[in-house]
Amino acid sequence: MTIGLTGPVSAILQQASNRAIMPRYQSLSADQIDAKAADDVVTIADKEAELILAEGLASLLPEAAIVGEEAAHADPALLNRLGDALCWIIDPIDGTNNYAAGKPPFGVMVALSQAGETVAGWIYDPLSGRLAHAxxxxxxxxxxDRITAQTTGAQPPIAAISLVFMDPAKRQAMKDHIAPHYTLTDIPRCAAEQYPRLVLGVNDCSIFERTLAWDHAAGVLFVNEAGGMAARPDGRAYRVDEAHLPGLIGAASPQLWEELAFRLAAV
Known part of the structure; x- marks a missing residue:
């Protein structure tokens, strides 16, 4: 059972944090931050942390493929391994833009998938030491401590809707047809924080447009195993080997998910 991996995985996450991430937090120089894409950066800490994580995880399951965000950016062919019999999926620093700016939140995310289905996930907050896992x-x-998802109890429900990667027409449709039914809150630009908020009674629901495996594999499993619901807008389960597809809804309860999916289908 993958729960037995939590101790060793936790030690590897802490090692990456202690050696590569926290020593550079709020002390990065300009030459240690590179633009990776529009509105997206990578730091020396991302690269070093990914190497530490990959080496440690490979020692736990040598037969598993490893797909890290930075390695896949350098070699997109690695994405073909996401459907392998076993695959480690690594986001060395989720929320890199926040980290590079010297502010929270940011986190480390690791997932283990089996033939495209996530079977375990770990989300580590280096600042607080919180380890969320499923x-x-x-x-x-x-x-x-086992945890059950809590709603906020607010009316209207509290929603964090990521508009960043939507085209202008879809962004406007969200503002016109979805936003009026919710109390909107700022997105943290960090899935490692956004998913726990859906379970911990901070937010009720979220909409994601981009669904890359390293951003969502661990979080989707965490929400679902806590009794919330995270799935494609049509109700299909999220699979890591379909991470190129857009659209994902997360909610603190199945009822909240269904209400948002119904509204989204009418957009």
Whole structure:
């Protein structure tokens, strides 16, 4: 059972944080930050942390493929490994723009998939030490404590809607037809924080346009195993080997998910 991997994986996450991430936090020089795409950066800490994570995870399951965000950026052919029998998926620093600016939130995300289905995920917050993790069929946890998703209880529900990667027409449709039914809150620009907020009673629902495996594999499993719901807008399960497809809804309860999916289908 993957829950037995949590101790070793946690140690590897902490090692990456202690050696590569936290020593450089709020002390990066300009030459240690590179533009990777429009409104997206990578730092020396991302690259060093990914190497530490990849080496450590490979020692746990040598038979598993490894797909890291930075390695896949350098060699997109690695994305073909996401459907392998076993695959480690690594986001060395999620929320890199925040990290590079010297502010929270940011986190480290690791998932293990089996033939395209996420079977375990770990989300580590280096600043607080919080480890959120989930295991297919075995529940969701913060540290050693099993957790159940909580709604905020607010009316209207609180929504964090990511408009960043939507085209202008879709962005406007969201503002016109979805936003009026919710109390909107700022997105943290960090899936490692956004998914836990759906479970911890901070936010009720979220819409994501871009669904890259390293951003969403661990978080989707965490929400679902906690009793919330995260799925494609048509209700299909999220698969890491379909991470090129747009659109994903996360919610603190199945009812909240269904209400948002119904509204989204009418847009």
């Amino acid at each position: 295991h297919h069929g075995a529940g969701a946890f913060i540290g050693e």
